[in-house]
Amino acid sequence: MSLGTKIAWDDTVLPFQLERSDIRGRVARLDGVLDQVLSQHQYPTKIEALVAEMSLLTALIGQTIKSEWKLSLQVRGDGGARIIATDYYGPKNDGETGRMRAYASFDADKLDAAAEPFDLIGKGYFAILIDQGEGTTPYQGITPIDGGSLSTCAETYFAQSEQIPTRFSLTFGKSQEPGGDASWRAGGVMLQHMPKASPFVASEGGSGEEGLLKASDILDDDASENWNRANILLDSVEELELIGPSLAPTDLLVRLFHEEDPRVYDPQxxxxxxxxxxxxxxxxxxxxxxxxxxxxxxxxGRVTADCQFCGAHYDFDPKSLGFEAASET
Incomplete structure (x- = not known):
């Protein structure tokens, strides 16, 4: 694969559909955008890993929102990693570029060097918020921190709040080409079973921990068979196939799901x-x-403010701020 082809797939989300299985999905590759997100800050490596995973989830989920909508993912915990927050802004027009940003807040004194990144969150919640713009009420869905990864939290959210079976396979980390500097790369696949009438009855409670819903609670027998087959195929993916520059997402889909008749759409x-x-x-x-x-x-004698996402610094004359100043002008 040429260098030009490699660059062409960086920082893209490719939507697809498995015609045989009635399953939709996305393949994402993040490279430069992830480096830019993380270069705004000096996070410990394990906090960077959480931001990288959250950013990849945001790109995969964000591709589904409509033009000019805003998608936000938030994690709040009582451990060393207190807040992980990301925003995705849908493009104004089809074919244009989506934008995203992220930041983290952490307590350095609570960061356990021996702990896995996810364990640094502790107890808390995972939230997805969708803002459709002025004049609308933002939607918010929340699920507990559980399952061992942020991607599992997102899967639980979709099962519980949307009743849509969802699966993520993600990988991320620093890579270095000969003669170059180390940089962050991330890649992943998201699968979702197309929405249908759910067999779940609200009063029954799900089969997951603390009564949360799982995919098996939502799908009937035929749909469950298709879903399980697609998940088995996804389980065969290798980390290098998700993150490496030598395999295009279209070729990855053929390699994984050729028997499911994959159809791809325009990348974002x-x-x-x-x-x-x-x-x-x-x-x-x-x-x-x-x-x-x-x-x-x-x-x-100044009022200052710093953006948590990009680090921009703002400096104001206090006499020009507040509603009383506004009323005088």
Whole structure:
């Protein structure tokens, strides 16, 4: 495969459908966008791993949202990793690039060097939020932190909140080509059974831990057979096939699912993008009184703010902030 082909598949999400199994899915490869997300901060390696996994999930799920919608994934825990947050902004028009950003908050004193990255979260919740724009009420779904990985939490969310059987196979890490610097790469496949009438009865409770739903609670016998077959095929994928630059996603799908009649659609490109701006910061501070603004003012007589996602620094004259300042102009 040529270098040009390799670059062409970086930072893309390729949607597909398995015609025989009535299953849809996406293949994602993240390279430069993931490096940009992580280069905004100096996170410990295990926090970087959580951000990488969350970013990959966000790209895979984000490809399904409509134009100009915003998808947010959030994890909050009581361990060393307190917050992992990502945003995906759908493109305005078909064929344009989606944008994403991410950040993490952690307690360095609680980071156990011997623990797996997921175990650093502790107890908490995994949430998916969808904002359809001005004049609408954002949708939010929440599921407990459980299952040993962020991808398992996402699978539980879709089963519990959407009643859609979902499976992720993800890999991510740092790679280094000869003569080059180490950089982050991530790749993964997402499968979802197409929505149908569910056999689950709400009063029964699911078969998962604490009554949470699993795929087997949602699918009938025929659908369950198709779902299981597709999952067995996905189980055969190797990490290098997901993350390596030498195998195009289209070839990966043929290698894994050729008997399922895979059909691919147009890929979605993804890039790093932050929506912060001086105007947005001013707007967020416009709800405060002059007294409140005074409490935010530094000894140097300025009000400052930093974007958690991209690190942008904003510096203001306190007299220009707050609703009282706005009312005087």
């Amino acid at each position: 490109w993804v890039e790093f993008g932050c929506t912060c701006s001086e105007e947005r910061v001013r707007q967020s501070l416009s709800i405060y009184s002059a007294k409140d603004i005074k409490h935010m003012t530094t000894e140097e």
